[in-house]
Amino acid sequence: MFDVVFRNFGFLMGGLWVTVKLSIFALVGGIFLGMLVGLARLSKKPWVYYPITGYVNFLRNVPLILVIFWFYFVMPILVGQAIDPFPSAVISFIVFEATYFGEIFRAGYQTISRDLINASYSTGLTYAQTARYISIPIAFRRMLPSLITQSIVTFQDTSLAFVIGLPELVRRASIVDNLEVRSIQLFGFAAMVYFIFCYVGSRSSRHFEEKSRKANIL
Amino acid sequence: MIEIKNVSKWFGDFQVLTEINETIDRGQTVVICGPSGSGKSTLLRCINGLEPYQKGEIIVDGTSLNDPKVNRYKLREKIGMVFQRFELYPHMTALQNVTLAPIKVRKWPKKKAEEKAMQLLERVGIPEKAHSHPANLSGGQQQRVAIARSLAMEPAYMMFDEPTSALDPEMIKEVLDVMIDLAKEGMTMLCVTHEMGFAREVADEIIFMDAGRIVERGTYEEFFNNPQTQRAKDFLSQILQ
């Protein structure tokens, strides 16, 4: 019954690979940019805080599909020539997801109490050493569950790159569907793949959270 | 010697320290007490440069904190500080908490740092907890690790900011015992505390602060048996209940 899936397995898996590639780029860029955004949102300098806050609040109110389109239209103008959907999608995702990761980092940085940092300073450690050995490792462990949850959301969001023709999993499933009209099997298959990845991802995150809670190193 | 000359500090419009004058000689133990909000903790943090002050001068062993070129980190190596909520690094074991600064700041090799750390942990009475994480230690044990952590940098001065206020009553004694030993060995100590038993045993001077000012000072006997100001009398009657 699922032979349409098996017959086109290579093609469909190629789509999964594009999805995974896009997700990895989006996550690496989004997390890195998010770290900077989070720091900026804690800044006391108005010329840093207000523009970044404006950017975060703006993007969180707009649909991702629209952002994907916007970059797809803007990039050729800036670059001067037509652009591939993949790089355009990568940039859209990095800019968009960084707003969510930024909020996670901002909340994470704030869980480090002032006196913990003072305690580190009073043993003679510098700002940089305190950040490296104390603040960042502790904040990171506390943020890890949220980071994983948001990563799963990003992984799901990559399906929206469909609209600029990116040959990821869903688009490939619908290409095959146009030919063979086995919608239940094809989209059911896509649904299952996403479900497995995301369910396993969130389960392991919960498991990790339980484990570190028990080991009390949070 | 720590000299505090006419120091005043504001948080915005609110004046939190007003014309504080005090000298602490080597080997002395000074206890600061007073109602909450009187600026005691803030004063401690001004001394090791964690908080800035707007007027006056603090001089530690000849180095003035007003000097813009002063190296605050070097200064903090000289002055150890113990906090009310212990503030141990939760992701490190007790041993790692103690060895971090000597390794990263003094550049000691790991072995030397660990030997010294174990000595200190023995001195505060919990060598067996060296490889435990703070969450697996009682409050009293955590505070003793915090004291060992500060001592690891071989400071000339030790400051304590209400070290026993966050502890259950059964654990206060173990921490105070460590502090009393330290004082008797000749460490110069500046303690913000309400533990008058400790003050009676080792304090050379008691300072009473209220609303940002030093209102009274004297020896333990002078302060307790003959408080001069009304505010000091009120405070004493409250804590002696």
Next chain:
Amino acid sequence: MGLAYEFDWSVLWRQPYGIWLIKGLGLTIMIGIIAWVIALSLGIFVGTLRVTPYRGLRFLGTAYVEILRNIPLLVQLFFWFYAGPMIFGETISRQINQISGLNIYVAIVGLGLYTSSRVAEHVRAGFASIHRDQYQAVLSTGMNQAQMYCHVIIPYSLRLIIPPLTTEFLTIFKNTSVAMTIGVAELTFQSYRIDADTFHGLEATSGAMIVYLLLGLTVVRCMGLVEKKFKIPGLVGR
């Protein structure tokens, strides 16, 4: 940097493009509101299921939530739209596919289902944050479980979760844009259509972004009024 691109912002109001955008906005709002009603009712129901003392019901609730939130909305819409009719067999599916506006109905139901799983999670969190003693206090006055939930717990926890529900309401309007992939002519679709016609997609999408922003502000303002009206005195608010 000489850009060889001439901006043409009039695509936002020139006919027929202005009308397209307005119609698109209208569809966005309608889909969003109806889907939200579905999401709220189903979400409260499923969220309550997950805290009942019956393991079977709890499992059903958990399965519902886990399936709907681990599959992207796009895949769900595609599944219901393309595969959905086929479940009923050849003949009926052909009839279903004749229904005009099918994609709008599918979008509303699909979006409603997807969002209901998220609402269910918020509802469950709301219940969990109510102290256990509160439950016992209500039961000790003689009410049974169902009455307790209906008259005390649900109204109370709903007020607690108004902030996260506001976020979900905002999200639902943003998610209506996914319906464009099954041909629903909502706001995002229209801005894309303007590009197909005029090649000035940048202006069209920028304009659409502003509209979504205004829509979001309106939603936040409305939910703020709701929160004020149902405020529980003494509870720490935002």
